Amino acid sequence: MTTNVKTDLENKGRSRLTVGQKPRWTWAACLAGSAVVAAAVLALIGFNVAGWAVLTAVLYVASMYVSTVVLENRRKATNGLWTNLVFGAFVIALLPLVSVLWTVLSIGLPGLLAPGFLASDMLGITGAVDQQSVNEGTSVLGGVAHALVGSLLITIGATVISVPIGLLTSIYLVEYSRGGFFSKAITFFVDVMTGIPSIVAGLFAAGLMMTLVGPGTNVMGFSAVLALSVLMIPVVVRSTEEMLRVVPNELREASYALGVRKWRTILRVVIPTSISGIASGVTLAIARVIGETAPILVTAGVAIQTNWNLFQDWMMSLPVYIYRQMMFPTAPSAPDASEQRAWAAALVLIIIVMLLNLLARFIAKAFAPKKSGR
Amino acid sequence: MTTTTQQSALHDPKSAGGRAGDKIFSGIALTAGIVILAILAFVALYLVVESLPALTAGEGELTNGKTSFWSYVGPMMVGTLIASGVALLLATPVAVGVALFISHYSPKHLSQPIGYVIDLLAAIPSVVYGAWGMTFLGPLLVPAYRWLSENAGWIPIFAGGYSQTGRTLFTASVVLAVMVLPIITSMCREIFVQTPKLHEEAALALGATRWEMVKMAVFPFARAGIVSAVMLGLGRALGETMAVALVLSPGVLSANLISAGNQTIPAEIALNFPEAFGMRQNELIAAGLVLFVITLVVNMIARWIVSRHKEFSGAN
Numbered sequence: 001m002t003t004n005v006k007t008d009l010e011n012k013g014r015s016r017l018t019v020g021q022k023p024r025w026t027w028a029a030c031l032a033g034s035a036v037v038a039a040a041v042l043a044l045i046g047f048n049v050a051g052w053a054v055l056t057a058v059l060y061v062a063s064m065y066v067s068t069v070v071l072e073n074r075r076k077a078t079n080g081l082w083t084n085l086v087f088g089a090f091v092i093a094l095l096p097l098v099s100v101l102w103t104v105l106s107i108g109l110p111g112l113l114a115p116g117f118l119a120s121d122m123l124g125i126t127g128a129v130d131q132q133s134v135n136e137g138t139s140v141l142g143g144v145a146h147a148l149v150g151s152l153l154i155t156i157g158a159t160v161i162s163v164p165i166g167l168l169t170s171i172y173l174v175e176y177s178r179g180g181f182f183s184k185a186i187t188f189f190v191d192v193m194t195g196i197p198s199i200v201a202g203l204f205a206a207g208l209m210m211t212l213v214g215p216g217t218n219v220m221g222f223s224a225v226l227a228l229s230v231l232m233i234p235v236v237v238r239s240t241e242e243m244l245r246v247v248p249n250e251l252r253e254a255s256y257a258l259g260v261r262k263w264r265t266i267l268r269v270v271i272p273t274s275i276s277g278i279a280s281g282v283t284l285a286i287a288r289v290i291g292e293t294a295p296i297l298v299t300a301g302v303a304i305q306t307n308w309n310l311f312q313d314w315m316m317s318l319p320v321y322i323y324r325q326m327m328f329p330t331a332p333s334a335p336d337a338s339e340q341r342a343w344a345a346a347l348v349l350i351i352i353v354m355l356l357n358l359l360a361r362f363i364a365k366a367f368a369p370k371k372s373g374r
Numbered sequence: 375m376t377t378t379t380q381q382s383a384l385h386d387p388k389s390a391g392g393r394a395g396d397k398i399f400s401g402i403a404l405t406a407g408i409v410i411l412a413i414l415a416f417v418a419l420y421l422v423v424e425s426l427p428a429l430t431a432g433e434g435e436l437t438n439g440k441t442s443f444w445s446y447v448g449p450m451m452v453g454t455l456i457a458s459g460v461a462l463l464l465a466t467p468v469a470v471g472v473a474l475f476i477s478h479y480s481p482k483h484l485s486q487p488i489g490y491v492i493d494l495l496a497a498i499p500s501v502v503y504g505a506w507g508m509t510f511l512g513p514l515l516v517p518a519y520r521w522l523s524e525n526a527g528w529i530p531i532f533a534g535g536y537s538q539t540g541r542t543l544f545t546a547s548v549v550l551a552v553m554v555l556p557i558i559t560s561m562c563r564e565i566f567v568q569t570p571k572l573h574e575e576a577a578l579a580l581g582a583t584r585w586e587m588v589k590m591a592v593f594p595f596a597r598a599g600i601v602s603a604v605m606l607g608l609g610r611a612l613g614e615t616m617a618v619a620l621v622l623s624p625g626v627l628s629a630n631l632i633s634a635g636n637q638t639i640p641a642e643i644a645l646n647f648p649e650a651f652g653m654r655q656n657e658l659i660a661a662g663l664v665l666f667v668i669t670l671v672v673n674m675i676a677r678w679i680v681s682r683h684k685e686f687s688g689a690n
Contacts, residue, residue: 076583079583079584081585082585082588083479085471086471086479087479088471089468089470089474090471090480093468093469093472093492093495093555093559096506096552097491099506099510100498100502103506103510104502165406165410166406167406168402168403168405169406169407169410172400172406173407176400182407185411186410186411189411189414190410191673192414192670192673192674193410193413195672195673196417196613197612197613197662197666198613198615199613199644199665200421200613200662200663200665202647203647203659204420208416208420215651230417233410237410261393261395262396262399263395263396263399263400266399267399291498291499291500291502293499293501293615293616297644297648298647298648301648319499319501319616322502322505323504323616326508326509327619342505343505346502346505349499349501350497350498350499353498353499354497
């Protein structure tokens with residue numbers, strides 16, 4: 001009766017199913033062993049926490065592989081190795097995110113909470129003022145009001161130009177073109193436009209305005225609006241096109257069957273159906289261009305005071321403000337004040353971008369067409 | 375009866391207002407398309423016209439005693455390519471790993487939140503990454519540079535000293551890698567989840583481990599998509615300006631990755647264009663044209679790969 005004969009392993013409390021598997025606690029043993037070995041190795045050459053964590057991880061992955069080869073087989077060991085590596089890749093990807101957010105919060109939050117940071121501009125903030133505040137330990141003066149105004153105006157301007165052009169183009173592509181040469185050309189060149197480096201868009205806008213209004217006066221908010229529009233239009237076209245394409249054809253046909261004209265069908269049926277997707281796509285496009293630095297730097301220049309006029313004089317924006325404060329501190333001998341302002345501005349910018357992203361998700365969810373119930 | 379007359383006025387197919395409306399609306403839509411083509415033609419034309427003086431300039435005409443335009447832009451081109459290449463070498467394995475983690479390894483209910491977290495990486499503006507690389511990452515990497523310089527100095531890319539501030543081409547590449555990671559990840563993820571379920575289940579049913587299933591079912595399906603995702607990431611890295619402008623302390627081209635020096639085209643433009651005039655401006659615009667052409671070629675190759683494999687890959 002062979003079925004009644006128990007193997008040695010089963011007598012030790014293991015079932016036949018788990019024979020040939022490594023014990024459950026292998027990973028814990030490997031981890032503990034790796035941590036100890038890593039600490040010992042680093043104790044010889046100087047201990048630091050980051051090095052210890054990295055070395056432990058490497059040793060853990062290696063020891064898990066070896067122990068699985070020994071206890072099970074090579075195929076299972078390879079599988080485990082790649083599982084560990086994939087998890088490791090995810091952890092590695094999280095490190096810079098955590099690090100950036102931590103840096104921004106730890107340096108930027110005190111700056112953001114400094115009195116008047118959001119309400120004042122940099123007029124009258126000279127190196128001497130910074131030097132004094134650092135020496136005496138008082139709160140850093142100066143703020144981002146002018147940059148906020150500039151970013152707001154430039155982004156609104158770019159949206160006003162890009163959204164109609166982008167929306168109408170995608171309407172043409174989806175509703176009117178019949179896959180002819182012209183629509184293929186538009187699709188292709190929109191792809192090309194998506195790949196334009198932002199600095200090249202800035203060069204183009206700066207140069208175009210120089211030809212139109214002459215050198216010197218061409219540095220103004222409107223040049224930056226043009227540059228950002230070049231970057232924003234293709235994003236709007238692509239997202240809107242996708243949204244229009246998912247509108248079911250039955251809706252259009254039902255409208256035609258009632259004798260409604262095509263343009264009214266588009267305005268009253270197609271666009272209302274897809275408006276949530278279009279709006280969230282536009283919001284994401286805004287979130288993308290509001291962080292662009294290089295095109296604004298070469299078109300709108302830099303300024304220290306609030307300028308409400310898009311068509312005259314240099315204009316500051318948030319990303320350029322961060323760049324200037326980082327690269328050219330107001331007081332070169334006391335750069336801490338400028339750095340704090342830069343990180344606080346970065347915090348403001350990140351908050352704006354996050355809010356826009358959340359808003360886009362909210363729009364997409366809240367105003368999505370109802371699928372049932374009618 | 376008023377309702378019927380109103381209806382007929384609204385919906386009468388022969389009403390002149392409706393027909394005119396149709397014509398006007400389609401005309402406006404067509405115009406918008408033409409405007410886009412015109413803008414792009416304008417960008418290209420403007421870049422070429424403004425570059426011509428610099429491209430055709432002979433010796434002595436260029437600023438700062440450069441002998442020819444190509445000797446000026448050539449080293450920066452190489453610098454741009456090295457920075458982007460190293461960034462891709464660093465980013466691609468991690469990005470593919472993260473995409474696999476989201477699509478095949480993480481618990482199902484966690485994959486969407488994890489996707490949001492990776493999208494957060496894409497939401498942070500480039501200038502913030504630049505500032506982070508300049509003040510945090512650079513100094514953090516200095517000990518590693520010192521070690522490399524002392525122990526691996528015989529390798530050409532580490533030869534000849536190291537930077538005390540950490541503002542080197544390698545730091546810039548790491549920052550670029552962080553920036554292109556979410557792009558590659560999100561594209562790869564979209565392709566990975568489209569792998570036919572039957573292929574995966576067939577592999578598992580034959581006794582394959584999860585890794586063997588990924589190797590035999592997922593990767594062959596997604597290969598073209600991964601390549602084009604990497605190419606699109608390259609297009610982004612090539613044109614990235616502020617991260618490099620903030621991180622790198624520029625200088626002449628050297629093969630050394632860990633000391634100050636080297637320069638990329640976009641950073642050169644951003645740093646010098648605001649003060650440039652005359653021939654210097656033409657030089658920078660011509661450099662922009664070169665960058666435009668390079669990114670255009672890279673992006674077109676990526677799209678071409680996608681379109682060639684359209685039938686069996688979800689990469690579009």
